[in-house]
Amino acid sequence: ETGVTQTPRHLVMGMTNKKSLKCEQHLGHNAMYWYKQSAKKPLELMFVYNFKEQTENNSVPSRFSPECPNSSHLFLHLHTLQPEDSALYLCASSLRKGSELGTDTQYFGPGTRLTVL
Amino acid sequence: AQKITQTQPGMFVQEKEAVTLDCTYDTSDPSYGLFWYKQPSSGEMIFLIYQGSYDQQNATEGRYSLNFQKARKSANLVISASQLGDSAMYFCAMRAPSGGSYIPTFGRGTSLIVHP
Numbered sequence: 001e002t003g004v005t006q007t008p009r010h011l012v013m014g015m016t017n018k019k020s021l022k023c024e025q026h027l028g029h030n031a032m033y034w035y036k037q038s039a040k041k042p043l044e045l046m047f048v049y050n051f052k053e054q055t056e057n058n059s060v061p062s063r064f065s066p067e068c069p070n071s072s073h074l075f076l077h078l079h080t081l082q083p084e085d086s087a088l089y090l091c092a093s094s095l096r097k098g099s100e101l102g103t104d105t106q107y108f109g110p111g112t113r114l115t116v117l
Numbered sequence: 118a119q120k121i122t123q124t125q126p127g128m129f130v131q132e133k134e135a136v137t138l139d140c141t142y143d144t145s146d147p148s149y150g151l152f153w154y155k156q157p158s159s160g161e162m163i164f165l166i167y168q169g170s171y172d173q174q175n176a177t178e179g180r181y182s183l184n185f186q187k188a189r190k191s192a193n194l195v196i197s198a199s200q201l202g203d204s205a206m207y208f209c210a211m212r213a214p215s216g217g218s219y220i221p222t223f224g225r226g227t228s229l230i231v232h233p
Contacts, residue, residue, distance in 0.1 A: 045220060045221065088160050101212060102219060103169055105152065106164070
């Protein structure tokens with residue numbers, strides 16, 4: 001596997017279900033991100049992890065729970081979601097090298113298309 | 118606050134012609150990076166090109182070039198010799214300091230359709 005992978009690619013769940021999204025990066029990067037992309041809305045940053053530590057939580061509801069066990073893996077645990085949470089969830093990673101943060105390019109996975117019934 | 122503006126919701130271009138996608142940005146910091154991504158209907162965001170605020174020359178990557186006009190705060194993407202496979206959403210993004218972090222900011226995107 002190369003780049004950033006995400007599983008599953010498609011997920012349909014009921015509002016009472018619990019599911020998890022998985023992201024894995026094979027680029028040797030140190031930062032990982034979760035984004036939500038809804039129709040007709042800009043890309044929304046949800047969480048940022050740098051060196052396994054959460055550094056940003058963009059006022060995300062607690063029904064979304066991230067987990068970053070190491071720099072290569074990122075999970076998004078989902079429970080009691082609402083239909084408005086239906087969206088494309090994108091994972092990204094970046095090198096996060098020293099202070100050169102303006103040049104820190106993000107590389108994205110293919111996304112998980114989530115439908116909440 | 119950081120802001121990216123893409124004013125063209127949709128663009129159409131004939132195959133083999135060049136097309137320019139507009140992007141303007143707003144930041145008060147002199148150090149920042151500008152990025153363009155392509156998102157086909159499959160969903161994956163594909164990194165295309167990067168321009169640093171201190172770079173003297175416009176960035177180029179194959180058929181992609183970035184027309185960087187710092188004084189006007191614009192970073193337009195130019196695609197030369199358009200191909201049918203270029204049909205996709207295109208997003209402009211910026212990384213600039215904000216409260217001690219470099220949170221990426223994305224524009225709303227431009228939908229490009231290439232006609233045969």
